[in-house]
Amino acid sequence: MREKYILLALILGLNGCSTDQVNAEERTRTLVKHKKISMEENVLTAETNMPIVHQTVTSSQKTLDEKIGSMFMVGFLGTSAPKNSQICRDIRDYNLAGVILFDVNPVKHSEPKNISSKNQVAKLTQELQACSKDGKLLISVDQEGGKVQRLKSQYGFYGKFPKAKDVSKMSDAKVKAHYNKMGAELSSVGINYNLAPDVDLAINKRNHVIYKLGRSFGANPKTVVKYSEIFMDAMHNNGVLTALKHFPGHGSSLGDTHKGFVDVTKLWKPIELEPYRMLAQTAVIDTVMVAHVFNKNLDAKYPATLSAKTVNGKLRQEFGFDGVVITDDLQMGAIQNKYGLKNTLKLAINAGNDILLFGNQLSMKSMVKTSTLINTVKSLINNGEVSLVDIERSNSRLERLKEKL
Secondary structure, eight states, X not given: XXXXXXHHHHHHHHHTSOOOHHHHHHHHHHHHHHTOOOTTTXXXXXXXXXXXXXXXXXXXXXXXXXXXXXXXXXXXXXXXXXXXXXXXXXXXXXXXXXXXXXXXXXXXXXSBSSOXXXXXXXXXXXXXXXXXXXXXXXXXXXXXXXXXXXXXXXXXXXXOOOOHHHHTTSOHHHHHXXXXXXXXXXXXXXXXXXXXXXXXXXXXXXXXXXXXXXXXXXXXXXXXXXXXXXXXXXXXXXXXXXXXXXXXXXXXOOSOTTTSOOBOTTTOOGGGGHHHHHHTTSTTOOEEEEOOOBOTTTOSSSOGGGOTIIIIIIIIIITOOOSEEXXXXXXXXXXXXXXXXXXXXXXXXXXXXXXXXXXXOSOXXXXXXXXXXXXXXXXXXXXXXXXXXXHHHHHHHHHHHHTTX
Protein backbone atom coordinates (compact mmCIF):
# COMPACT_ATOMS: atom_id res chain seq x y z
CA MET A 1 0.00 0.00 0.00
CA ARG A 2 2.78 2.41 0.96
CA GLU A 3 4.68 1.60 -2.27
CA LYS A 4 1.62 2.43 -4.35
CA TYR A 5 1.29 5.90 -2.87
CA ILE A 6 5.00 6.65 -3.20
CA LEU A 7 4.71 5.72 -6.87
CA LEU A 8 1.62 7.87 -7.28
CA ALA A 9 3.30 10.85 -5.62
CA LEU A 10 6.30 10.57 -7.93
CA ILE A 11 4.12 10.54 -11.04
CA LEU A 12 2.12 13.53 -9.86
CA GLY A 13 5.34 15.35 -8.98
CA LEU A 14 6.74 14.81 -12.47
CA ASN A 15 3.56 16.20 -13.93
CA GLY A 16 4.17 19.56 -12.28
CA CYS A 17 0.44 20.37 -12.05
CA SER A 18 -2.66 19.16 -10.20
CA THR A 19 -4.27 15.98 -11.58
CA ASP A 20 -7.42 14.10 -10.70
CA GLN A 21 -6.26 11.83 -7.88
CA VAL A 22 -8.77 9.02 -8.48
CA ASN A 23 -7.90 8.74 -12.17
CA ALA A 24 -4.19 8.99 -11.43
CA GLU A 25 -4.46 6.27 -8.80
CA GLU A 26 -6.23 3.97 -11.23
CA ARG A 27 -3.55 4.58 -13.89
CA THR A 28 -0.86 3.82 -11.31
CA ARG A 29 -2.42 0.43 -10.49
CA THR A 30 -2.50 -0.43 -14.19
CA LEU A 31 1.06 0.69 -14.80
CA VAL A 32 2.39 -1.24 -11.83
CA LYS A 33 0.45 -4.33 -12.84
CA HIS A 34 1.93 -4.38 -16.32
CA LYS A 35 5.38 -3.23 -15.16
CA LYS A 36 5.53 -0.48 -17.79
CA ILE A 37 6.31 2.49 -15.62
CA SER A 38 9.71 4.20 -15.86
CA MET A 39 10.37 6.36 -12.81
CA GLU A 40 12.65 8.75 -14.68
CA GLU A 41 10.98 8.99 -18.07
CA ASN A 42 7.20 9.27 -17.62
CA VAL A 43 5.28 12.53 -17.38
CA LEU A 44 1.59 13.30 -17.73
CA THR A 45 0.49 15.73 -20.40
CA ALA A 46 -1.94 18.49 -19.44
CA GLU A 47 -4.00 17.68 -22.52
CA THR A 48 -4.70 13.97 -22.03
CA ASN A 49 -3.40 13.06 -18.55
CA MET A 50 -1.88 10.00 -20.21
CA PRO A 51 1.74 9.02 -19.75
CA ILE A 52 4.20 10.21 -22.39
CA VAL A 53 7.56 8.47 -22.37
CA HIS A 54 10.49 10.86 -22.78
CA GLN A 55 13.82 9.40 -23.75
CA THR A 56 17.29 10.78 -24.32
CA VAL A 57 18.03 10.76 -28.05
CA THR A 58 21.70 10.83 -28.96
CA SER A 59 23.05 12.04 -32.27
CA SER A 60 23.74 8.48 -33.44
CA GLN A 61 20.06 7.58 -32.95
CA LYS A 62 18.68 10.53 -34.90
CA THR A 63 17.51 10.61 -38.49
CA LEU A 64 19.11 13.18 -40.79
CA ASP A 65 16.07 15.44 -40.39
CA GLU A 66 16.37 15.22 -36.60
CA LYS A 67 20.09 15.98 -36.64
CA ILE A 68 19.45 19.08 -38.71
CA GLY A 69 16.40 20.02 -36.66
CA SER A 70 18.46 19.86 -33.47
CA MET A 71 20.32 22.93 -34.75
CA PHE A 72 17.25 25.15 -34.84
CA MET A 73 15.37 27.30 -32.37
CA VAL A 74 12.23 28.82 -33.87
CA GLY A 75 9.49 31.25 -33.02
CA PHE A 76 5.84 30.50 -33.76
CA LEU A 77 2.39 32.06 -33.59
CA GLY A 78 0.14 30.66 -30.89
CA THR A 79 -0.65 30.75 -27.19
CA SER A 80 -1.14 26.98 -27.09
CA ALA A 81 0.52 23.98 -28.70
CA PRO A 82 -1.88 21.06 -29.00
CA LYS A 83 -0.50 17.85 -30.46
CA ASN A 84 -1.91 18.60 -33.94
CA SER A 85 -0.46 22.14 -34.08
CA GLN A 86 2.29 22.98 -36.57
CA ILE A 87 4.81 23.83 -33.88
CA CYS A 88 4.16 20.54 -32.06
CA ARG A 89 4.59 18.59 -35.30
CA ASP A 90 7.83 20.46 -36.01
CA ILE A 91 9.20 19.71 -32.54
CA ARG A 92 8.23 16.06 -32.84
CA ASP A 93 9.24 15.47 -36.48
CA TYR A 94 12.51 17.43 -36.46
CA ASN A 95 13.60 17.15 -32.81
CA LEU A 96 14.06 20.92 -32.62
CA ALA A 97 16.62 22.30 -30.18
CA GLY A 98 14.08 24.77 -28.87
CA VAL A 99 11.55 27.55 -29.29
CA ILE A 100 11.57 31.23 -28.41
CA LEU A 101 8.55 32.98 -26.89
CA PHE A 102 7.46 36.58 -27.50
CA ASP A 103 4.61 38.66 -26.20
CA VAL A 104 4.20 41.04 -29.18
CA ASN A 105 2.43 39.57 -32.20
CA PRO A 106 4.06 40.80 -35.46
CA VAL A 107 0.97 39.89 -37.50
CA LYS A 108 -1.91 41.07 -35.27
CA HIS A 109 -0.66 43.58 -32.71
CA SER A 110 -3.95 43.45 -30.82
CA GLU A 111 -3.43 39.76 -30.06
CA PRO A 112 -0.65 38.06 -28.07
CA LYS A 113 1.91 35.95 -29.89
CA ASN A 114 2.84 33.45 -27.17
CA ILE A 115 2.36 35.23 -23.84
CA SER A 116 -0.95 36.40 -22.36
CA SER A 117 -0.99 35.20 -18.74
CA LYS A 118 0.99 33.13 -16.23
CA ASN A 119 -1.39 30.18 -16.36
CA GLN A 120 -1.44 30.28 -20.17
CA VAL A 121 2.38 30.28 -20.44
CA ALA A 122 2.67 27.43 -17.92
CA LYS A 123 0.21 25.35 -19.93
CA LEU A 124 1.90 26.27 -23.22
CA THR A 125 5.34 25.16 -22.03
CA GLN A 126 3.92 21.91 -20.73
CA GLU A 127 2.30 21.26 -24.10
CA LEU A 128 5.55 22.09 -25.89
CA GLN A 129 7.55 19.70 -23.72
CA ALA A 130 4.99 16.97 -24.36
CA CYS A 131 5.77 17.34 -28.07
CA SER A 132 9.48 16.72 -27.49
CA LYS A 133 11.17 13.34 -27.36
CA ASP A 134 13.33 14.00 -24.31
CA GLY A 135 11.23 16.47 -22.33
CA LYS A 136 14.15 18.90 -22.45
CA LEU A 137 13.11 21.23 -25.23
CA LEU A 138 14.86 24.58 -24.74
CA ILE A 139 12.05 27.09 -24.14
CA SER A 140 13.57 30.55 -24.24
CA VAL A 141 12.78 34.21 -23.71
CA ASP A 142 14.74 37.46 -23.51
CA GLN A 143 14.43 38.37 -19.84
CA GLU A 144 17.21 40.78 -18.88
CA GLY A 145 15.27 43.37 -16.90
CA GLY A 146 14.52 46.99 -17.74
CA LYS A 147 13.21 47.44 -21.28
CA VAL A 148 14.04 43.85 -22.18
CA GLN A 149 11.63 41.61 -20.29
CA ARG A 150 8.97 39.60 -22.10
CA LEU A 151 7.12 38.56 -18.92
CA LYS A 152 5.39 41.85 -18.19
CA SER A 153 3.14 42.89 -15.31
CA GLN A 154 0.20 43.35 -17.69
CA TYR A 155 0.21 39.57 -18.15
CA GLY A 156 0.29 38.90 -14.42
CA PHE A 157 4.06 38.61 -14.03
CA TYR A 158 6.25 40.77 -11.79
CA GLY A 159 7.49 42.81 -14.75
CA LYS A 160 9.58 45.28 -12.72
CA PHE A 161 13.04 43.79 -12.80
CA PRO A 162 15.62 46.60 -12.95
CA LYS A 163 17.89 47.25 -15.92
CA ALA A 164 21.54 46.21 -15.64
CA LYS A 165 22.74 49.80 -15.20
CA ASP A 166 20.63 50.17 -12.05
CA VAL A 167 21.51 46.69 -10.80
CA SER A 168 25.19 47.62 -10.71
CA LYS A 169 24.40 50.29 -8.10
CA MET A 170 22.72 47.85 -5.70
CA SER A 171 24.12 45.75 -2.89
CA ASP A 172 25.14 42.23 -3.84
CA ALA A 173 22.42 40.82 -1.60
CA LYS A 174 19.74 42.83 -3.35
CA VAL A 175 21.07 41.86 -6.78
CA LYS A 176 20.97 38.17 -5.84
CA ALA A 177 17.44 38.55 -4.53
CA HIS A 178 16.26 40.25 -7.75
CA TYR A 179 17.75 37.66 -10.04
CA ASN A 180 16.66 34.71 -7.92
CA LYS A 181 13.15 36.09 -8.09
CA MET A 182 13.49 36.35 -11.88
CA GLY A 183 14.77 32.78 -12.17
CA ALA A 184 11.99 31.46 -9.95
CA GLU A 185 9.35 33.19 -12.06
CA LEU A 186 10.77 31.79 -15.29
CA SER A 187 10.96 28.31 -13.83
CA SER A 188 7.43 28.52 -12.43
CA VAL A 189 5.99 28.74 -15.94
CA GLY A 190 8.31 26.18 -17.53
CA ILE A 191 10.81 28.50 -19.22
CA ASN A 192 14.25 26.88 -18.96
CA TYR A 193 16.48 29.11 -21.10
CA ASN A 194 16.99 32.83 -20.56
CA LEU A 195 18.75 34.62 -23.43
CA ALA A 196 20.70 36.78 -21.01
CA PRO A 197 22.79 38.26 -19.39
CA ASP A 198 24.05 41.05 -21.62
CA VAL A 199 27.81 41.36 -21.10
CA ASP A 200 28.34 44.19 -23.58
CA LEU A 201 30.38 47.07 -22.21
CA ALA A 202 28.91 50.55 -21.69
CA ILE A 203 31.61 52.34 -23.69
CA ASN A 204 29.68 54.34 -26.28
CA LYS A 205 27.21 56.92 -24.95
CA ARG A 206 25.68 57.26 -28.42
CA ASN A 207 24.83 53.57 -28.55
CA HIS A 208 21.03 53.24 -28.77
CA VAL A 209 20.62 49.49 -28.35
CA ILE A 210 22.83 48.91 -25.27
CA TYR A 211 24.03 52.09 -23.52
CA LYS A 212 20.88 54.22 -23.78
CA LEU A 213 18.67 51.34 -22.72
CA GLY A 214 20.86 50.68 -19.68
CA ARG A 215 21.41 47.05 -20.68
CA SER A 216 25.07 46.99 -19.63
CA PHE A 217 26.43 46.43 -16.12
CA GLY A 218 29.19 48.94 -16.86
CA ALA A 219 32.35 49.81 -18.78
CA ASN A 220 34.71 47.72 -16.66
CA PRO A 221 34.90 44.04 -17.74
CA LYS A 222 35.45 42.88 -14.14
CA THR A 223 32.26 44.63 -13.05
CA VAL A 224 30.34 43.13 -15.93
CA VAL A 225 31.66 39.65 -15.14
CA LYS A 226 30.80 40.02 -11.44
CA TYR A 227 27.14 40.83 -12.05
CA SER A 228 26.76 38.42 -14.93
CA GLU A 229 28.00 35.63 -12.66
CA ILE A 230 25.43 36.58 -10.02
CA PHE A 231 22.79 36.57 -12.76
CA MET A 232 23.83 33.14 -14.08
CA ASP A 233 24.08 31.61 -10.60
CA ALA A 234 20.57 32.82 -9.80
CA MET A 235 19.20 31.31 -13.01
CA HIS A 236 20.98 28.02 -12.32
CA ASN A 237 19.53 27.94 -8.79
CA ASN A 238 16.15 27.77 -10.50
CA GLY A 239 17.02 25.32 -13.28
CA VAL A 240 17.28 27.96 -16.00
CA LEU A 241 20.09 28.05 -18.58
CA THR A 242 21.67 31.32 -19.75
CA ALA A 243 23.33 32.94 -22.78
CA LEU A 244 26.11 35.54 -22.70
CA LYS A 245 25.52 38.16 -25.39
CA HIS A 246 26.38 39.75 -27.80
CA PHE A 247 29.74 38.27 -28.84
CA PRO A 248 32.19 39.79 -29.83
CA GLY A 249 30.73 43.06 -28.47
CA HIS A 250 27.78 45.30 -29.33
CA GLY A 251 28.53 48.05 -26.82
CA SER A 252 30.50 50.24 -29.19
CA SER A 253 28.02 50.12 -32.08
CA LEU A 254 25.92 53.00 -33.39
CA GLY A 255 23.48 51.02 -35.52
CA ASP A 256 20.82 48.41 -34.75
CA THR A 257 21.32 44.98 -36.32
CA HIS A 258 17.54 44.47 -36.24
CA LYS A 259 17.28 47.07 -38.98
CA GLY A 260 20.38 46.61 -41.12
CA PHE A 261 24.10 46.17 -41.56
CA VAL A 262 26.16 47.44 -38.60
CA ASP A 263 29.90 48.05 -38.99
CA VAL A 264 31.72 48.49 -35.67
CA THR A 265 35.25 48.33 -37.10
CA LYS A 266 36.25 51.90 -36.22
CA LEU A 267 34.49 52.00 -32.85
CA TRP A 268 35.06 48.51 -31.47
CA LYS A 269 37.73 47.97 -28.81
CA PRO A 270 39.51 44.70 -27.92
CA ILE A 271 38.46 45.19 -24.29
CA GLU A 272 34.94 44.20 -25.37
CA LEU A 273 36.17 40.61 -25.61
CA GLU A 274 37.31 40.48 -21.99
CA PRO A 275 34.04 39.27 -20.38
CA TYR A 276 34.06 36.30 -22.77
CA ARG A 277 37.76 35.64 -22.28
CA MET A 278 37.31 35.67 -18.49
CA LEU A 279 34.23 33.42 -18.50
CA ALA A 280 34.86 31.15 -21.50
CA GLN A 281 36.25 28.15 -19.61
CA THR A 282 34.30 28.47 -16.36
CA ALA A 283 31.58 26.04 -15.35
CA VAL A 284 29.09 28.87 -14.85
CA ILE A 285 28.77 29.66 -18.56
CA ASP A 286 26.12 27.74 -20.54
CA THR A 287 25.96 29.29 -24.00
CA VAL A 288 27.18 32.30 -25.96
CA MET A 289 25.03 34.31 -28.36
CA VAL A 290 26.82 35.81 -31.36
CA ALA A 291 25.88 39.22 -32.75
CA HIS A 292 25.48 40.29 -36.37
CA VAL A 293 27.99 43.11 -36.07
CA PHE A 294 30.58 43.45 -38.83
CA ASN A 295 34.11 43.97 -37.51
CA LYS A 296 37.11 44.04 -39.84
CA ASN A 297 39.38 43.64 -36.83
CA LEU A 298 38.14 40.06 -36.60
CA ASP A 299 36.90 39.25 -40.12
CA ALA A 300 37.18 41.48 -43.18
CA LYS A 301 34.43 39.63 -45.04
CA TYR A 302 31.63 38.41 -42.79
CA PRO A 303 29.66 39.65 -39.74
CA ALA A 304 30.35 37.78 -36.52
CA THR A 305 27.42 35.36 -36.76
CA LEU A 306 28.57 34.10 -40.14
CA SER A 307 32.29 34.27 -39.42
CA ALA A 308 34.37 31.14 -38.84
CA LYS A 309 37.27 33.39 -37.82
CA THR A 310 35.12 34.88 -35.04
CA VAL A 311 33.23 31.82 -33.76
CA ASN A 312 35.56 28.87 -34.42
CA GLY A 313 38.68 31.03 -34.35
CA LYS A 314 38.37 33.60 -31.59
CA LEU A 315 35.72 32.08 -29.28
CA ARG A 316 36.52 28.39 -29.58
CA GLN A 317 40.21 28.05 -30.47
CA GLU A 318 41.61 31.13 -28.75
CA PHE A 319 39.30 31.42 -25.74
CA GLY A 320 38.75 27.67 -25.38
CA PHE A 321 34.94 27.71 -25.27
CA ASP A 322 33.52 24.34 -26.36
CA GLY A 323 29.93 24.86 -25.29
CA VAL A 324 26.85 25.76 -27.30
CA VAL A 325 26.99 28.87 -29.48
CA ILE A 326 23.65 30.33 -30.55
CA THR A 327 23.14 32.96 -33.21
CA ASP A 328 21.16 36.12 -32.72
CA ASP A 329 17.96 36.08 -34.77
CA LEU A 330 19.03 35.29 -38.34
CA GLN A 331 16.00 37.16 -39.69
CA MET A 332 17.34 40.52 -38.54
CA GLY A 333 17.96 43.10 -41.22
CA ALA A 334 21.75 42.89 -40.82
CA ILE A 335 21.59 39.35 -42.22
CA GLN A 336 18.34 39.06 -44.15
CA ASN A 337 18.93 42.18 -46.24
CA LYS A 338 22.39 41.08 -47.36
CA TYR A 339 22.45 37.26 -47.47
CA GLY A 340 19.88 34.85 -48.85
CA LEU A 341 18.49 32.06 -46.68
CA LYS A 342 20.64 29.32 -48.21
CA ASN A 343 23.86 31.30 -47.90
CA THR A 344 22.97 32.38 -44.36
CA LEU A 345 22.48 28.78 -43.25
CA LYS A 346 25.65 27.62 -44.98
CA LEU A 347 27.81 30.34 -43.43
CA ALA A 348 26.24 30.10 -39.96
CA ILE A 349 26.83 26.35 -39.70
CA ASN A 350 30.33 26.52 -41.15
CA ALA A 351 31.20 29.36 -38.75
CA GLY A 352 30.72 27.00 -35.79
CA ASN A 353 27.28 27.96 -34.47
CA ASP A 354 25.31 25.15 -32.81
CA ILE A 355 21.81 26.67 -32.62
CA LEU A 356 20.45 28.82 -35.42
CA LEU A 357 17.74 31.17 -34.19
CA PHE A 358 14.78 32.07 -36.42
CA GLY A 359 12.37 34.05 -34.27
CA ASN A 360 9.66 34.59 -36.90
CA GLN A 361 9.06 37.83 -35.06
CA LEU A 362 10.19 40.83 -37.08
CA SER A 363 7.58 40.79 -39.84
CA MET A 364 5.08 38.49 -41.53
CA LYS A 365 7.17 38.66 -44.71
CA SER A 366 10.28 37.31 -42.98
CA MET A 367 8.60 34.25 -41.44
CA VAL A 368 9.92 30.89 -42.61
CA LYS A 369 8.59 27.35 -42.27
CA THR A 370 10.69 24.92 -40.27
CA SER A 371 10.47 22.41 -43.13
CA THR A 372 12.06 25.01 -45.43
CA LEU A 373 14.99 25.39 -43.03
CA ILE A 374 15.49 21.62 -42.75
CA ASN A 375 15.25 21.00 -46.49
CA THR A 376 17.63 23.86 -47.26
CA VAL A 377 20.30 22.47 -44.93
CA LYS A 378 19.72 19.00 -46.37
CA SER A 379 20.46 20.35 -49.85
CA LEU A 380 23.63 22.00 -48.51
CA ILE A 381 24.78 18.65 -47.13
CA ASN A 382 24.00 16.88 -50.39
CA ASN A 383 25.96 19.51 -52.31
CA GLY A 384 28.94 19.18 -49.99
CA GLU A 385 28.63 22.80 -48.83
CA VAL A 386 27.97 21.81 -45.22
CA SER A 387 29.50 18.88 -43.35
CA LEU A 388 27.32 16.40 -41.50
CA VAL A 389 30.25 15.98 -39.09
CA ASP A 390 29.85 19.64 -38.00
CA ILE A 391 26.13 19.12 -37.47
CA GLU A 392 26.74 16.01 -35.38
CA ARG A 393 29.34 17.90 -33.34
CA SER A 394 26.76 20.60 -32.65
CA ASN A 395 24.24 17.93 -31.66
CA SER A 396 26.75 16.57 -29.13
CA ARG A 397 27.25 20.01 -27.61
CA LEU A 398 23.48 20.43 -27.32
CA GLU A 399 23.18 17.04 -25.60
CA ARG A 400 25.84 18.10 -23.06
CA LEU A 401 23.97 21.36 -22.45
CA LYS A 402 20.69 19.54 -21.82
CA GLU A 403 22.39 17.42 -19.16
CA LYS A 404 22.27 20.55 -17.00
CA LEU A 405 18.47 20.59 -17.05
